[in-house]
Amino acid sequence: MKTKIYLDDLRTPTSDNWIVVRDYYEFVEKIKELGLENIDLISLDHDLGNTAIEEYYDNVVTKYKLNYKNIKEKTGLDCAKWLIEKYYNENPDRLEMNRSDKKKKNINFPEVYVHSANPIGAHNIMGYINNFYKNEGQKQSCERVKVSHT
Numbered sequence: 723m724k725t726k727i728y729l730d731d732l733r734t735p736t737s738d739n740w741i742v743v744r745d746y747y748e749f750v751e752k753i754k755e756l757g758l759e760n761i762d763l764i765s766l767d768h769d770l771g772n773t774a775i776e777e778y779y780d781n782v783v784t785k786y787k788l789n790y791k792n793i794k795e796k797t798g799l800d801c802a803k804w805l806i807e808k809y810y811n812e813n814p815d816r817l818e819m820n821r822s823d824k825k826k827k828n829i830n831f832p833e834v835y836v837h838s839a840n841p842i843g844a845h846n847i848m849g850y851i852n853n854f855y856k857n858e859g860q861k862q863s864c865e866r867v868k869v870s871h872t
Contacts, residue, residue, distance in 0.1 A: 727752060766801055824859035
């Protein structure tokens with residue numbers, strides 16, 4: 723049975739079916755430990771620390787702007803970028819394939835959702851993941867979801 727990864731520095735899902743990781747480094751280590759092929763679903767938060775939360779309240783909420791220069795911690799977007807880089811490191815042949823050939827062969831990649839309260843950060847992650855899916859000839863399925871949490 724494949725597992726589900728929930729990345730969030732504060733919240734914990736109420737369902738016990740998730741493996742919870744709290745920051746970029748725990749995320750990377752857990753993915754390395756389990757292997758992409760053993761993960762069915764990943765749900766990402768964007769803001770993973772104090773400076774990200776400060777940026778959210780100081781600029782996203784008030785000015786609808788997000789300046790990554792103000793964020794000192796790695797974010798959920800960094801996790802998404804690492805995840806795709808890992809996929810291509812493990813599947814370098816996909817970089818050489820054209821899109822029509824890619825469409826004929828499904829990828830072994832987890833489904834990725836975003837549960838972040840930060841609308842700009844969530845949009846950035848979804849855009850990054852969906853662009854990956856599109857380039858791989860797959861359905862663009864990354865969307866913002868609600869996961870019941872404490």
